[in-house]
Amino acid sequence: MQRKLAPFILTQFASVSSVISGSMVFIAIPWIALELTGSAATSGLVVALTGIPGLLLAPFLGSIIDRFGRKRTAIWVELITALTSLLIPLVALTIGLNIPWLIILGIIRGIVAPGGGTARKSLVPDVAEPAKMTLDRANSIHEAIFAAGFAIGPALATFFIAQIGSTNTFFIVAAIGFLSGIFATFIRAKEKHEENDESEKEPFFIYAMQGFKILFSNPAVFVMMGAIMTLAVIYLPTEMVVLPAHFTQLGDPEGLGLVISAGAGASVIGALAFEQLHKRLSYSTILRMGILGIGLSMLPLSLLPSVPWMVFFFAILGLAWGPLLPLLNTVIQKKIPANKRGRVFALELTIWHAGPLISMYAVGTAVDALGVGLVYMVLAAGVLTAGLVVSFNKYIKQMNA
Numbered sequence: 051m052q053r054k055l056a057p058f059i060l061t062q063f064a065s066v067s068s069v070i071s072g073s074m075v076f077i078a079i080p081w082i083a084l085e086l087t088g089s090a091a092t093s094g095l096v097v098a099l100t101g102i103p104g105l106l107l108a109p110f111l112g113s114i115i116d117r118f119g120r121k122r123t124a125i126w127v128e129l130i131t132a133l134t135s136l137l138i139p140l141v142a143l144t145i146g147l148n149i150p151w152l153i154i155l156g157i158i159r160g161i162v163a164p165g166g167g168t169a170r171k172s173l174v175p176d177v178a179e180p181a182k183m184t185l186d187r188a189n190s191i192h193e194a195i196f197a198a199g200f201a202i203g204p205a206l207a208t209f210f211i212a213q214i215g216s217t218n219t220f221f222i223v224a225a226i227g228f229l230s231g232i233f234a235t236f237i238r239a240k241e242k243h244e245e246n247d248e249s250e251k252e253p254f255f256i257y258a259m260q261g262f263k264i265l266f267s268n269p270a271v272f273v274m275m276g277a278i279m280t281l282a283v284i285y286l287p288t289e290m291v292v293l294p295a296h297f298t299q300l301g302d303p304e305g306l307g308l309v310i311s312a313g314a315g316a317s318v319i320g321a322l323a324f325e326q327l328h329k330r331l332s333y334s335t336i337l338r339m340g341i342l343g344i345g346l347s348m349l350p351l352s353l354l355p356s357v358p359w360m361v362f363f364f365a366i367l368g369l370a371w372g373p374l375l376p377l378l379n380t381v382i383q384k385k386i387p388a389n390k391r392g393r394v395f396a397l398e399l400t401i402w403h404a405g406p407l408i409s410m411y412a413v414g415t416a417v418d419a420l421g422v423g424l425v426y427m428v429l430a431a432g433v434l435t436a437g438l439v440v441s442f443n444k445y446i447k448q449m450n451a
Contacts, residue, residue: 054180057239058188061170061177064237065192066199067230068128068166071135073203073314074210074223075163077307079156080294081207082138082216086149090295094414096149097290100156101410111165112396115172116389121237123392124169127162128231134159135224142217164399166230167196172391175383176239185383186325189376194321197372201314208307242388264390269445271385271394274378276443277341279401280436281374285344286402287413288351288429295414296354296422305357313364313371320372327373333381333449336373338441343370345434352426381449 079100083093115123137155141147171192178188210219264271289310297306320340327336347367351360378398386394416425440446 053182057177057237058181058183060233060237061173062192062195064124064128064230064233065167065170066195066202067226067233068170069196069199070203070206071132071223071227071230072163072167073200074207074219074226075135075159076290077204077207077294077310078211078216078219078223079152080290081211081298081303082147082152083149084294084298085216086147086152088298089414090291090417091411091414092149093294094287094291094410094412094417096153096156098410099153100160103157103160107161108164108168108396108400111168111399112393115165115169115392115396120169120173120176120241120392121234121239124166124173124234124237125231127165127169128227128234131159131163131166132224132227132231134162135220135227138220139217147217164402168392168395168399170234171379171395172388173237173239173241174379175388175391176241177237180239184325185380186328186376189379189383190322190324193324193372193376193379194318196375197314197317197321197368201311201318204310204314205307208303211303264386264394268385270448271382273440273443273445273449274337274381275398275401277337277374277437277440278378278398280341280433280440281344282402283409284429284432284436285348287409288348288426291410291414292417292422292426292429295417299422302357308357309360309364312361313368316365316368317372318368320369321376322372324373324376332447333377334446336377337446337449338437340370340372340374340377341437341440342434343367345430345437348430348433349427352423352430354423354426 080093080097083096084090087093111123111127134155137158138147138152141151141155145151174188174192175185178185181188183191206222207219210222293306293309297303297309324336331339344367347363347370351363351367354360355363382394382398383391413425413429416428
């Protein structure tokens with residue numbers, strides 16, 4: 051069979067466009083909330099509330115992917131998300147933007163936005179096969195592209211916030227997101243589909259909930275999800291609430307973008323290293339190194355050093371983070387049948403949304419009451435402790451089977 055790289059390349063173009071657009075929102079929404087209120091607690095509340103649709107609807111997005119197709123979902127999700135992104139600047143230019151409107155518009159966007167990344171992760175084996183790539187290599191590249199987009203997005207967001215304002219930045223967000231849908235329309239790949247999948251005969255709600263049953267019956271995937279939950283609950287608030295509060299106090303949006311982008315840029319290197327790491331180390335060892343490395347690098351960051359030092363330690367954090375998502379993707383793709391892949395990846399999406407909802411407002415309130423430094427130090431200790439618990443879980447070696 052002739053090697054066909056075009057489907058894989060187009061999938062990565064769609065991915066990087068989507069991630070750049072989404073990571074700009076990651077910075078822009080809490081920044082708007084801080085501009086409107088000056089409160090880290092309110093900023094955390096806005097981020098948490100706008101994540102509710104992703105939490106509630108993720109299992110259904112996964113079932114849509116499995117039932118109606120990975121490519122088709124990737125196209126329509128991105129196009130609809132781009133249109134919803136335009137609502138924020140349009141409301142700001144017409145009736146004026148306030149916190150209730152920001153929450154409503156963020157929720158509208160959040161109803162569909164998370165599905166694109168889930169669909170593309172589910173599609174990776176289908177485009178890797180004609181490209182004659184191993185799953186290790188395909189996921190390494192896919193997550194490196196994701197990290198590259200996440201490195202570019204915050205820097206672009208802070209640049210456009212400084213140049214054209216925080217709400218007008220969403221015109222750029224929409225334009226880049228629209229490109230993702232366009233790239234996805236040109237992907238030509240045969241989607242693998244197992245015959246005689248009895249779950250497809252179930253009512254839609256039961257069909258959507260199958261992901262939980264699959265997850266609990268596979269300890270290796272369950273351990274990986276536990277590690278991801280740790281990072282979602284404890285680590286993500288540092289980037290979404292704690293650091294924005296710190297750099298808002300300093301009046302330095304460019305510093306925030308530089309620090310976040312340094313970590314994301316280093317995670318590109320970590321993701322690309324995944325294939326080579328697996329030639330020398332087991333999956334379980336890579337997981338241990340990643341999650342413990344994140345906790346250890348957070349400890350000096352919690353001392354809030356100068357921007358150059360924060361860039362340095364965030365780069366170390368990014369190197370530790372980089373291999374984790376390719377590892378998760380590969381374990382799921384190897385152990386979960388293709389027909390059920392979307393629903394399991396949707397649970398990963400649920401975790402990323404549920405985690406911040408659990409902790410975001412509490413972290414914002416603590417920052418307002420106790421200050422950035424103390425809260426950051428507690429979160430760093432929490433990540434390190436949770437990493438030790440995950441690392442010594444008795445099921446972790448099943449990832450290597």
